[in-house]
Amino acid sequence: MLRKFAVKLKNALEYLGGVHDESNIPRLPSTSSYFWGFWWGLLILFIVAFSGQTLKFLYIDF
Amino acid sequence: MIFTRIEYYLFLLLPCAMLFRVARPSLRPWVCALFGSAFFVYFSVVELAGWIAAACLLILLWEGFFSRLYHPRSRLCLVGIAIAVAILGVFKYWNFSTGLLTMPLGRNPFRWETAFLPLGISFFTFEFIHYAADRYKGTAEQGTRGEYFAFILFFPTMVAGPIKRFQDFVPQLRNPSTDWTLDWNRGITRILTGLVKKLAVADVLGSFTVHLNRSDIAQADRLTLLLWIIAYGWKAYFDFSAYSDIAIGSARLLGIRIPENFDWPFFRSNISEFWRHWHISLYKWLVDYVFIPLGGSRRSLALVCGNILLTMVVSGLWHGAAAHFVVFGAWHGVMLSIHRVWVTYRRRRGYLAQPQWKGQLGNWALTAAGVTIGWPMFAMNIDTALFFYSRLF
Amino acid sequence: MRLGRYLSFAPTRFALQVLTVLGIIVLVNIAVPFLARSSSPRQRLKTIQESGPVTDLFFGNSLIDAGVDARAFELGFPGRKAVNLGLGATAPVEHYLMLLASARLRPSAVYYGFVDTELTDSIRADFSALSGNRAMVYYVYPDTAIRYYASESHGLEFLLRLGRLIPMVVDRTAIWGRVEKLRRRIERIGLPAEATSRFGRDKDFAEVAALGAASFRSHIGLAVARRRPLTAPILGFIQTVHRRGAAVVFIAMPMPTTHRLPRYGLVEWANYKGYIQRLLEAQGARLIDATDWVPDDGFLDPFHLAPSGAAIFSRRLGQTLGSDMGVPSGTAH
Numbered sequence: 051m052l053r054k055f056a057v058k059l060k061n062a063l064e065y066l067g068g069v070h071d072e073s074n075i076p077r078l079p080s081t082s083s084y085f086w087g088f089w090w091g092l093l094i095l096f097i098v099a100f101s102g103q104t105l106k107f108l109y110i111d112f
Numbered sequence: 113m114i115f116t117r118i119e120y121y122l123f124l125l126l127p128c129a130m131l132f133r134v135a136r137p138s139l140r141p142w143v144c145a146l147f148g149s150a151f152f153v154y155f156s157v158v159e160l161a162g163w164i165a166a167a168c169l170l171i172l173l174w175e176g177f178f179s180r181l182y183h184p185r186s187r188l189c190l191v192g193i194a195i196a197v198a199i200l201g202v203f204k205y206w207n208f209s210t211g212l213l214t215m216p217l218g219r220n221p222f223r224w225e226t227a228f229l230p231l232g233i234s235f236f237t238f239e240f241i242h243y244a245a246d247r248y249k250g251t252a253e254q255g256t257r258g259e260y261f262a263f264i265l266f267f268p269t270m271v272a273g274p275i276k277r278f279q280d281f282v283p284q285l286r287n288p289s290t291d292w293t294l295d296w297n298r299g300i301t302r303i304l305t306g307l308v309k310k311l312a313v314a315d316v317l318g319s320f321t322v323h324l325n326r327s328d329i330a331q332a333d334r335l336t337l338l339l340w341i342i343a344y345g346w347k348a349y350f351d352f353s354a355y356s357d358i359a360i361g362s363a364r365l366l367g368i369r370i371p372e373n374f375d376w377p378f379f380r381s382n383i384s385e386f387w388r389h390w391h392i393s394l395y396k397w398l399v400d401y402v403f404i405p406l407g408g409s410r411r412s413l414a415l416v417c418g419n420i421l422l423t424m425v426v427s428g429l430w431h432g433a434a435a436h437f438v439v440f441g442a443w444h445g446v447m448l449s450i451h452r453v454w455v456t457y458r459r460r461r462g463y464l465a466q467p468q469w470k471g472q473l474g475n476w477a478l479t480a481a482g483v484t485i486g487w488p489m490f491a492m493n494i495d496t497a498l499f500f501y502s503r504l505f
Numbered sequence: 506m507r508l509g510r511y512l513s514f515a516p517t518r519f520a521l522q523v524l525t526v527l528g529i530i531v532l533v534n535i536a537v538p539f540l541a542r543s544s545s546p547r548q549r550l551k552t553i554q555e556s557g558p559v560t561d562l563f564f565g566n567s568l569i570d571a572g573v574d575a576r577a578f579e580l581g582f583p584g585r586k587a588v589n590l591g592l593g594a595t596a597p598v599e600h601y602l603m604l605l606a607s608a609r610l611r612p613s614a615v616y617y618g619f620v621d622t623e624l625t626d627s628i629r630a631d632f633s634a635l636s637g638n639r640a641m642v643y644y645v646y647p648d649t650a651i652r653y654y655a656s657e658s659h660g661l662e663f664l665l666r667l668g669r670l671i672p673m674v675v676d677r678t679a680i681w682g683r684v685e686k687l688r689r690r691i692e693r694i695g696l697p698a699e700a701t702s703r704f705g706r707d708k709d710f711a712e713v714a715a716l717g718a719a720s721f722r723s724h725i726g727l728a729v730a731r732r733r734p735l736t737a738p739i740l741g742f743i744q745t746v747h748r749r750g751a752a753v754v755f756i757a758m759p760m761p762t763t764h765r766l767p768r769y770g771l772v773e774w775a776n777y778k779g780y781i782q783r784l785l786e787a788q789g790a791r792l793i794d795a796t797d798w799v800p801d802d803g804f805l806d807p808f809h810l811a812p813s814g815a816a817i818f819s820r821r822l823g824q825t826l827g828s829d830m831g832v833p834s835g836t837a838h
Contacts, residue, residue: 060376068302068361069372071294083518086297093304094526095533098673100311101116102636102681108668293519319692328696336695 141258148265168230184250195274288367539543540675567593581823
């Protein structure tokens with residue numbers, strides 16, 4: 051059961067992160083423009099809040 | 113910090129993505145090549161060694177023309193590989209290798225004082241090698257000059273991958289996805305997620321990793337040292353996977369899918385699985401162009417382990433021109449070899465069943481411990497890493 | 506339509522998504538000014554608005570903010586009423602803007618505290634630097650600020666003019682600052698507590714002090730050899746004060762021996778000091794060298810005065826000014 055939950059959680063997070071095109075989690079409102087608008091807004095807020103002192107990407111100089 | 117700069121999005125990604133979508137199919141590769149060149153020049157000037165770094169665009173232009181001479185079984189493919197390795201060797205390993213050779217002298221008379229790394233050299237040279245090797249084997253079509261320029265100048269992946277394959281890229285260049293709404297939804301979501309991972313997670317974890325220096329290590333207790341080094345691993349993951357997210361999302365805006373680079377590596381229960389899910393495109397490249405040419409798995413167990421070790425040393429050296437990266441690679445090579453021996457032993461004994469959850473948990477803990485023990489050799493020079501271990505154990 | 510051959514685009518769905526994001530961004534822009542309502546520059550502007558009659562106004566960065574004790578100054582110079590408008594992490598352009606904003610106060614003397622070569626160092630700032638207290642450039646005489654900072658860069662001018670319209674940009678540190686505090690708290694986990702003051706970490710100031718010492722000699726030597734002029738905002742500052750009919754006094758602020766001895770003991774420093782004195786006098790301004798007025802135990806960190814040091818400095822400044830005729834004795838307006 052724990053394994054099933056972990057797989058579902060992984061899929062949900064990947065879907066929210068833009069990895070997959072379709073959600074295999076029935077309750078996620080995959081087609082709502084409002085949902086994705088709010089989600090983007092939330093991500094943008096995080097970006098603004100944490101963008102004060104960004105460090106270099108680790109692999110840039112490699 | 114290219115992907116955290118607003119001009120990347122406003123003046124490169126968005127115009128390129130829109131132009132690519134509306135351009136005639138025959139012009140699409142040139143849209144990629146044009147914006148890729150602009151990307152290379154602009155960020156070389158503002159982020160690297162200025163115009164001299166920007167002039168390294170000539171390397172990519174040279175490759176674009178020279179690669180037209182590649183044919184199956186042609187020696188020119190091997191020359192192309194040698195040139196790519198030489199370019200990487202000169203820019204990345206000159207001071208390291210001449211320093212080793214002149215060590216008995218106590219100074220390096222061949223030292224290149226103004227050495228710099230051209231933007232994305234570690235990645236684009238690997239793509240050069242892949243194309244030349246696959247052309248030699250006859251497993252990659254030639255493609256048009258425009259398509260090859262688009263491949264090597266594809267700016268979302270130019271700086272830090274994922275390392276693409278020509279065979280996967282070109283069909284998409286010819287027939288990119290036309291579902292603009294879906295691509296932009298997924299692409300923008302992926303980019304924003306990448307930025308959040310970078311800024312809100314990796315950089316915050318950076319608050320721990322700034323302490324990986326001798327004076328702070330001397331002040332910290334064991335538990336704190338453990339916390340710092342675990343944080344370093346997670347920071348490395350979030351930082352680089354964030355970069356890959358942004359690269360993948362950017363490519364998606366053009367309707368092109370590029371390979372995934374990470375797939376929850378820290379939740380894997382053996383070191384082999386870890387590497388199959390950590391920097392996937394590099395791992396696959398190393399398997400195809402180092403491990404298999406060395407003989408791959410079709411040798412005696414001892415030789416296979418030697419091949420694994422050598423491949424991982426190459427991987428370590430690729431990460432940076434310093435002894436500690438070699439040790440890091442060797443450490444992972446040793447772990448992978450031990451795992452290979454263990455798997456072979458179990459197979460010979462007929463132990464094929466998957467372990468129960470307790471066993472899985474133990475495997476995961478062992479893998480996590482092995483990976484964590486390796487991070488100091490990645491994060492610090494040898495002296496500092498040894499000092500770290502002496503304080504930790 | 507030609508595009509239709511290549512695209513299948515559902516503009517309504519996508520537009521709705523973008524509109525939702527924009528709605529959220531608008532809401533945040535309404536919230537940000539609320540979060541930033543008590544930022545330091547706004548507090549100084551409020552001080553200007555609420556202040557009664559004054560005779561003496563102090564401008565500068567955190568050295569003035571920490572170093573001027575208005576009460577001690579008034580004790581040293583009876584009959585005066587002083588207000589400290591020093592603002593941490595700011596540069597001469599912001600000090601000039603603050604002077605412009607203080608037009609309603611009509612002091613008889615204005616003081617400008619500086620350290621090292623601040624009066625002749627070139628004016629530079631990029632978009633990312635103009636945040637925190639320096640964000641006042643967006644809302645205090647922004648055109649003047651743009652004239653100084655972006656005279657050679659249309660790109661920066663565009664960013665500053667655009668940024669002015671977006672509270673999230675102007676007061677970005679209202680959000681960042683809180684995150685930065687969290688980050689610093691995380692950074693200290695497992696390590697002994699470090700010395701900090703309200704101006705920042707002592708460690709950071711010590712690093713700045715150490716960095717400056719090595720190149721200081723050649724820097725001041727070059728400034729004199731190349732006859733580097735007073736920078737434009739400093740000249741603007743002096744001219745504005747004179748137009749208002751007040752005297753202007755520049756103060757080389759007190760420094761501890763760790764900063765003073767390796768720098769101010771140099772022959773080159775004596776030359777430089779003489780050089781800027783002549784520049785200031787040519788503009789009708791006066792220079793007071795207060796660098797050695799406060800003993801080391803009067804300092805909070807390698808740069809800033811502690812309250813005890815601020816009292817010593819301010820009282821002596823008042824006494825010095827009260828005992829000569831360099832500053833008009835005028836009454837508070």
